[in-house]
Amino acid sequence: MKEELSVVGKGVPKIDGILKVTGKAVYGADFSLPGMLYGKILRSTVPHAKILNIDTSKALQLPGVRAIITGKDFPWGLKYGFTAITRDQTPLAQDKVRYIGDEVAAVAAIDEDTAEEALDLIKVEYEELPAVFDPLEAMKEGAPQLHDHVENNISAEQHLATGDVERGFQESDHVREDEFNTQAIKHGFLEPHASVGLWDPSGKATLWGDKQSPYIVYRKLAMALGLPQSKVRVIQTYVGAGFGSARSDPFALDFCSLMLSKKTGKPVKFVYTMEDVLVMGEMRHPYYLRTKTGITKDGYLKAIQVYALADGGAYSTIGPVSIALPAFFIDIPYRVPSIKYDGYRVFTNKGFCGSLRGHCIAQMRWALGQHLDMVCNDLGLDIAEVSMKNALHPGDQTPSGYKITSCAFTECVEKASEASGWKEKKGKLPPFRGIGMGTSSFITGVKLSGHNSASCIVKMNEDGTASVVTGATDIGQGSSTIIAQIVAEVLGLHIEDILINSGVDTDFTPIDPGTYGSRVSFYSGNAAKIAAEDAKQQLAEVASRIFETSPDEVMFKDRKVFPKGSPDKGWKLDALVRHTQHKMGKESKSIIGRGSYDSGVDFIDFKTGKGNISPAYTFAADVVELEVDQETGKITILNAVGAHDIGKALNPILCAGQLDGAWIQAEGQIFFEELLRDKKDGHVLNPSFMDYKMPTAMDIPLKNKHIFVESIDPDGPFGAKEVGEGASVAIFPAIGNAIFDAIGVRIPDLPITPEKVLKAIKKKSQEG
């Protein structure tokens, strides 16, 4: 018998909603300590140079300035990074600067204005070096070299081959090859980075900051400050959104607030300006993608080959992952017998790139999702039918070795088709109206390397409430609410009975990888479920003695505990907790449930690409209908429908919010967002929201509809898989394909500005 859920699956309001609507949530810049100083960062004004000398003497004489630090104040040569081979960043530049915006020095003063003034008095002597801004140029022999140990500026490369692509293309009835380009965009969170550092006399370095993955910050701080981890503590404030590694990594302000605190004996606070945020790393990798697809005339995919070139900017960050992920995702959501991928991430003298919602998968799907449409159009096939013909199914193992467990991809395509009127509309819309389909599959908890497990503690309180301590970081996506729902469900409590830590404190919360790779609901959610079940089991054992029944016959519902079948004979849960605490003689105890979870799937082998990259996979099919204004080139989305296999919607309101947000963020990149750069020195030309435009409420589709397809994953907490990230991917090709349907021209390079649309229409009409 299927048990009815009381809290999970319901659209309960966010657990921190009241604090957020009343302005009481404390974000990075809201945090203060008594006696604080204020810090500012000096950035490089040249794209590539040796630092010959930094003269801080004049700045130090400015009244109110308390300390100035440069690269020399940090352990010399101690670099931080994602892996041993990619450690190429230092808190402040030591020998060289590598882009306009690279951090050179930092000031602590009695107020921000004084610190700012002091920056103008610091004299940096550079020996300028030739710089390179185009990844193709940077790869050439003799190009300026950014890092001494890296030849041809190849920051990372990934190669993958399954089956035999050459034979696949031979066996295909149709093969074509095309090129696509994507641009650099920013995460676009509204809260600039902020942190407060305190290096206390005991030698402990404590950082308060708006961090998405505090344990990553904690490890890297320890790495570059040369401290044992026990001497570093990171306390997370509320976070004004994340969307990727721009919130997961430590930056100059974090290292400098601590080092300046050490120098001055005072807490030091840094709040970046939006200009800082837009100039510095991280941002989304621009990609050049050349794709070759082979398909039979009845619509079976035979082979896909991709050449990828990613512009990585000045530093590695998680570059090896960034260039590998597109390769690993060709395997899903279709059965593709033969795949070949060659990808290169290249250093250039620009701000560095990292992960951003749909990390390098959005770029890949932009290309592959349109390419599928192109080969279908060539052969007169329907992309919806071809999608279903090639779809992965439960029980499949892909050529790379991914084990497909829950999978409702076919149903997604069917439901998106139905709800959008696909069959009635595809190819039948009037001129300048178009409909397009895009598909995708995403991982749930990327299994690449390093730390993956999550843990949780559930403490029962004597008033019958439960306190949950999780290592998961809620950056707005709602993990605290989801985890509270899971715990409430297991213990038969109401959502308002759950107390949960509002932030991570690396000294006291269970160690957790952080918010990335679409892992939080699955990993931290499972850990919370196990911890709640542990608490429940302990309580059930006590209750079983009282009720003279077996522990598994003890029911928990509606704040009550009772023997199965006799809800009237029960105890209130709070009474049972107190009984356990006080009245069991030597066996009296507080109930503390513990839970840890790791999916146990193997790490993927980067060399061969073999393995199982995730414990579960989500699937999506999006259909977009739009209208193109032939006079202005403006595109209006009339209707957007997405069918998403997310396993189980743990909270439908939060899930819908994730899907909405993912779409509109993607729309920004598709239609107008772009970080523009000067061609001569690579500096950012639009480091302001005045010129870096993001979608407003006026830019959203006229209608949208989400369909949750609940495939109930066998390993997910209550069947759930990821929801927030995969949803940002399929919309890319869906819009691209709809535009082609509307105007009959393919626009392969993002963003699709009205100017490009007009040009395409004009070219098409000239060609007749």
Added chain:
Amino acid sequence: MKELMRFNINGVTYEEEIDHRRTLLEVLRENLGLLGTHKGCDEGQCGACTVLIDGKAVNSCLVLAASAQGKEITTIEGLAQGEVLHPIQQAFVEAGAIQCGFCTPGMIMAANAFLEKNSNPSEEGVKRAISGNLCRCTGYFQIIEAIMKAAEKMRKEV
């Protein structure tokens, strides 16, 4: 140069020596501890710092504090009556109109100014009213839904 300034904020009178160059946003946050008004872009583009001056929604980062003297200023802290949320706040909580919450106070203040003058708004009107407030998380749909719901509730309460 500092001068004695007097502000009426959420019905409370504040008196402080303030540098005449400071913006209202800076004074709210740094002098008066009203941290619910957020600093995002600090140049009038994101709307996270929206407050009401004499009932009109403004970007407080673009208002010199000195010029706000003698006016009625309302910030997010002035909206709820103790633990009773304003209908817009309540609707935001219920409709899921909050993710990271950084834009939320400004968004609510913009919605408040709008609904005071438009008790029966269209969705299009709501979109326009919040078009100066960026939100990167929600995609706006649930925010618009919340404002429509709040409008309905406020009509019933009148």
